[in-house]
Amino acid sequence: MQPKPDWPLYEIFVRARGGLDHKHVGSVHAADASMAMEHARDVYTRRQEGVSVWVVRSTDIVASDPDEADALFEPARDKIYRHPTFYDIPKEVETL
Amino acid sequence: MSATGEIAPSRDASRAQLEYLLRLGDTSLVLAQRLGEWIGHAPAIEEDLGLANTALDLLGQARLLLAYAGEVEGRGRGEDDLAFLREEAEYRNATLAEMPNGDFGDTIVRQLLIDAYQVPLYERLAGSRDPRLAEIAAKALKESRYHLRYSAGWVVRLGDGTEESHTRVQASLERLWPYTLELFDADEIDRGVLASGVGPDLAAVQGEWSARIDAVLAEATLARPAAPRYRWYGKQGRHSEHLGHLLAEMQHLPRIHPGARW
Numbered sequence: 001m002q003p004k005p006d007w008p009l010y011e012i013f014v015r016a017r018g019g020l021d022h023k024h025v026g027s028v029h030a031a032d033a034s035m036a037m038e039h040a041r042d043v044y045t046r047r048q049e050g051v052s053v054w055v056v057r058s059t060d061i062v063a064s065d066p067d068e069a070d071a072l073f074e075p076a077r078d079k080i081y082r083h084p085t086f087y088d089i090p091k092e093v094e095t096l
Numbered sequence: 097m098s099a100t101g102e103i104a105p106s107r108d109a110s111r112a113q114l115e116y117l118l119r120l121g122d123t124s125l126v127l128a129q130r131l132g133e134w135i136g137h138a139p140a141i142e143e144d145l146g147l148a149n150t151a152l153d154l155l156g157q158a159r160l161l162l163a164y165a166g167e168v169e170g171r172g173r174g175e176d177d178l179a180f181l182r183e184e185a186e187y188r189n190a191t192l193a194e195m196p197n198g199d200f201g202d203t204i205v206r207q208l209l210i211d212a213y214q215v216p217l218y219e220r221l222a223g224s225r226d227p228r229l230a231e232i233a234a235k236a237l238k239e240s241r242y243h244l245r246y247s248a249g250w251v252v253r254l255g256d257g258t259e260e261s262h263t264r265v266q267a268s269l270e271r272l273w274p275y276t277l278e279l280f281d282a283d284e285i286d287r288g289v290l291a292s293g294v295g296p297d298l299a300a301v302q303g304e305w306s307a308r309i310d311a312v313l314a315e316a317t318l319a320r321p322a323a324p325r326y327r328w329y330g331k332q333g334r335h336s337e338h339l340g341h342l343l344a345e346m347q348h349l350p351r352i353h354p355g356a357r358w
Contacts, residue, residue, distance in 0.1 A: 007140070028142050031253065038246055039142035042149050 009058040010036035012043075014050035022054050033057075112288030113226070114168045115188060116295055118178075119285070119331045120221075121161030122189035124236075125179055126339070127210060128154035129346050133197055143200075146246060150207070153239040160232045180350035184340050191330030192275035194339040198268065201261070204250040205268040208312065211244035213279050216304035217296060225293030248312045255316025266318050274324035280305070281327060 007029040013022035025044050030036035036055040045053065064072055076082070131151035138144035163175040192210060197203045218240055221233030254265040280302035282290070289295030313320055328336070350356070 029140060030142065034249065035253075038146065038249065041242075042146040043142055046145070046149055 007031050007035075010040070010055045011058050011061060012036075012040040013054040013056070014040075014044055015052040016050055018051060022052065025049070027058060028055075030055075108288065109292050110168065112285050112292070113294060114165055115285045116289045117161050117165035117168060117229070118188040119190070121158045121165055121178070122187045123193045123210070124154040124161065125158035126187070126189040126342065127193040127206075128152070128158060129342055130193065130195075130197055131203070131207075134203065139200055147203075150243050150246065153236075153243065157232070157236045157239070160235075164228055164232070176350065180347050184335060184343055185333045187335065187339060187343070188331050188333060189335075189339075190275070190278055191328035191336050192272065192279065194330065194336060194342055195272060195275060196338055198271075199264065201254050201265040202268040202271070204247055204254065205265060205272055207243065207247035208251050209272060209276050209309070211240055211247050212305050212308040212312070213276075213301065214240040215244050215308070216301045220296035220301065224295070229294065244308075248308075251312055251318070252316045255313070255318040262317065265316070269313075269318060270321050273321040274326060275328055277324045278328045278331060283332065285331075 009027050010030055010033070011027050012025050014025045015022045028036055028039040028043055030039050033055055037053060040053050040055055044050070128151045131147050131154070134147045135144060135151075138147055158179065159175050162178040166173045166175060166178055190210075192206060195202075195206055215237065218233040218237035222230055222237055224230040224233065251265065254261040256262070280298045282298045286295060286298055290297055310320065328334075330336070330339070
């Protein structure tokens with residue numbers, strides 16, 4: 001086994017079917033974007049999981065800071081009125 | 097209706113068809129076995145999966161082709177009998193497919209040389225007068241186009257990479273180049289299937305192969321080796337010393353457990 005190549009990490013997003021969103025499925029190491037695309041194809045779509053693939057350099061993703069989770073997400077917790085559950089839906093409305 | 101006048105040519109045509117199917121099937125089978133040897137040993141897990149995917153595509157092609165060959169032969173032999181229970185001289189694969197893996201560069205160059213051959217080959221076979229073969233080729237073509245993208249990409253990376261990768265992959269090319277002539281060296285069988293509309297004109301396949309290879313080598317800054325002077329005849333059953341070892345490993349289990357099933 002040769003030493004692990006010094007390749008950067010790419011995050012892989014796969015669209016399962018037309019009309020659905022791309023979903024994050026994992027990551028691969030690759031020398032560049034086109035190799036990442038081939039690796040993504042070989043690793044994540046070999047059982048017909050997808051019809052479209054996005055690859056993104058992991059370092060290009062800006063993530064929220066876990067230490068700021070309270071400030072970012074806590075204020076939403078006691079505002080249950082933001083959920084659309086306080087409305088009576090008329091029977092006549094079939095699809096809402 | 098003259099029986100002797102009818103049967104003789106049809107026997108010849110059927111023999112050529114059988115031999116030709118074995119050539120196609122065995123080349124994919126033996127190359128699949130070689131690529132399978134990389135599993136657990138590739139330079140990165142992503143490449144491990146990439147090589148294994150290609151191996152499985154080729155194995156799938158071999159299954160379809162050998163199952164069909166067994167039917168054409170008409171002696172009750174199935175794909176497994178043909179794959180696992182023949183002797184070395186009965187294999188009809190191109191010698192190039194049995195060449196040892198060497199380093200990753202050797203494997204990738206061998207792959208490029210065969211992929212660039214299988215793509216124009218299957219393109220033509222997809223229009224074969226033999227409808228069953230045409231269907232198999234149409235399916236295989238999609239796979240081989242991806243194989244070519246993968247192997248050509250790697251040859252460019254290695255050729256146009258570091259000084260060491262360039263030197264090594266150029267050496268791989270020199271080593272394997274002599275085995276490419278056989279792919280296009282039409283013999284009686286190739287001429288027979290061409291005449292019956294089953295097989296392609298190998299000169300046309302060679303022209304397309306050559307153009308594809310030249311384009312990849314140019315991008316990879318690699319030099320095309322000189323024309324080979326010696327010919328190999330694996331497709332006629334005369335193999336290099338490497339096939340016997342490959343078969344010993346490949347046939348080991350089916351021979352010690354005849355008829356075993358999962």
